[in-house]
Amino acid sequence: MTLQDLDLMDPGAFADGIPHAHFRRLRAAGGAVRGRDTDGESLLHLVRHRDVAAVSRDAKTFASGPTTMTSIRKVDPSPPIITFLDSPEHTRVRKLTFKAFAPARLAALEAPIRRIVDALLDEAREKGAFDLAEDIALRLPFAVLLELLDIPHEDRGTLLGWARGTVNLGDEEYDGDGTAGQDVFLKIHEYLLDFARHRASHPADDCFSLLLGARLKGADRLGLPDRLTPEEVGLFASTLITAGSETTYCSVTGAVLALLEFPDQLARLRADRGLMPSAAGEVLRWVTPVTHFARRATTDTVVAGQPVAEGERVVLWYSSANRDEEVFADPDRFDVARTPNPHLSFGGGGPHVCIGNGLAVMELRQFLEAAVDLLPRLEITAPPERPETNFMNSVKHLHMRFR
Numbered sequence: 001m002t003l004q005d006l007d008l009m010d011p012g013a014f015a016d017g018i019p020h021a022h023f024r025r026l027r028a029a030g031g032a033v034r035g036r037d038t039d040g041e042s043l044l045h046l047v048r049h050r051d052v053a054a055v056s057r058d059a060k061t062f063a064s065g066p067t068t069m070t071s072i073r074k075v076d077p078s079p080p081i082i083t084f085l086d087s088p089e090h091t092r093v094r095k096l097t098f099k100a101f102a103p104a105r106l107a108a109l110e111a112p113i114r115r116i117v118d119a120l121l122d123e124a125r126e127k128g129a130f131d132l133a134e135d136i137a138l139r140l141p142f143a144v145l146l147e148l149l150d151i152p153h154e155d156r157g158t159l160l161g162w163a164r165g166t167v168n169l170g171d172e173e174y175d176g177d178g179t180a181g182q183d184v185f186l187k188i189h190e191y192l193l194d195f196a197r198h199r200a201s202h203p204a205d206d207c208f209s210l211l212l213g214a215r216l217k218g219a220d221r222l223g224l225p226d227r228l229t230p231e232e233v234g235l236f237a238s239t240l241i242t243a244g245s246e247t248t249y250c251s252v253t254g255a256v257l258a259l260l261e262f263p264d265q266l267a268r269l270r271a272d273r274g275l276m277p278s279a280a281g282e283v284l285r286w287v288t289p290v291t292h293f294a295r296r297a298t299t300d301t302v303v304a305g306q307p308v309a310e311g312e313r314v315v316l317w318y319s320s321a322n323r324d325e326e327v328f329a330d331p332d333r334f335d336v337a338r339t340p341n342p343h344l345s346f347g348g349g350g351p352h353v354c355i356g357n358g359l360a361v362m363e364l365r366q367f368l369e370a371a372v373d374l375l376p377r378l379e380i381t382a383p384p385e386r387p388e389t390n391f392m393n394s395v396k397h398l399h400m401r402f403r
């Protein structure tokens with residue numbers, strides 16, 4: 001088998017999980033391989049930690065616009081969300097929205113997150129048999145996002161009812177003919193846009209008002225508006241719903257699968273709760289919820305010894321970078337005490353690094369803290385089912401029961 005034989009843009013190549021053996025061969029063979037997206041566009045796949053990090057940090061040479069998605073999630077035309085903006089527009093939106101993730105706001109979410117985790121686990125215990133993916137992993141991040149965004153309590157039930165439409169896009173069971181997810185996204189977006197417009201004329205002590213009231217110093221020098229419009233706030237909130245739910249959903253199912261696969265690591269974590277932070281980091285490295293994003297070269301350049309022409313796209317394979325033997329000792333070992341752990345699950349650094357990473361780690365840690373003592377009493381009753389995707393390391397059903 002040659003290095004080109006496995007088409008990384010084919011979801012079928014991920015049907016049995018991330019093709020780690022293939023990535024290992026690609027790293028050993030120099031770390032870059034040329035391929036094509038399903039629309040014929042030329043791609044250079046980058047699989048080493050150092051190249052993924054270098055490209056992520058050089059936003060001048062490697063742009064995010066008009067999209068960082070490959071065919072599996074590409075939308076034409078791509079919406080002007082923060083992920084697809086370049087500087088100075090990106091810097092403006094990032095600075096104006098970062099306030100939503102200020103340390104004090106995150107600290108205030110600790111108790112509500114714990115309440116949500118406990119309620120979901122209690123419900124599962126009462127049921128006895130449950131689907132970890134649908135009953136817990138899907139609902140936890142969505143409920144936390146509604147809390148982060150201070151969505152009025154009376155509307156939360158409706159929004160939670162749409163949660164299923166935000167994950168596993170492209171998979172027939174979830175996304176139907178490929179438009180069901182998009183329809184749900186439009187409903188969520190419409191709601192958040194209306195709410196942003198309402199808050200613009202009726203400010204309150206909440207997240208939307210904070211975002212609408214933020215001002216950017218020096219914006220006039222850049223020739224950019226110094227505040228976000230209600231439309232921009234609505235779009236940012238919608239982006240958080242898509243960026244913050246499916247990712248965390250994957251990390252929760254992945255955490256349970258890893259801890260049950262490696263009972264010695266589960267026992268170690270139960271015996272030493274001080275390992276929770278490193279365990280959360282290791283789950284993120286091990287699972288790598290987002291397998292890849294792409295960038296577009298703004299000029300002719302060279303990466304991993306390969307020429308890249310202006311306009312050509314490079315694909316950053318976080319799933320492979322996180323198993324790079326140049327950076328991680330014994331990378332295929334799940335080690336809850338791994339330190340240091342410079343995983344790239346939130347991106348390779350640089351201006352687009354995940355804005356919600358503090359919240360994501362907090363959610364995962366709280367889930368682990370509540371779940372580790374239940375796990376020895378749980379068993380998996382059917383093989384985990386994966387959706388059809390090469391973009392997320394997802395499990396769409398994980399049936400379990402209490403012994």
Ligand code: HEM
Pocket residue numbers: 056068082083084094145239240243244245247248251288289290293345346347348349350351352353354355356357359360
């Ligand atoms: C385990 C959970 C998560 C993972 C693995 C994850 C992963 C990522 C990755 C790989 C990126 C792209 C980085 C880059 O292009 O350099 C990203 C960006 C982003 N994430 Fe996350 N994320 C997670 C949770 C969250 C949460 C909870 C939120 C919000 C509540 C969030 C909001 C965002 C946003 C808005 C961006 C775009 C940032 C920008 O372009 O400036 N993510 N995330």
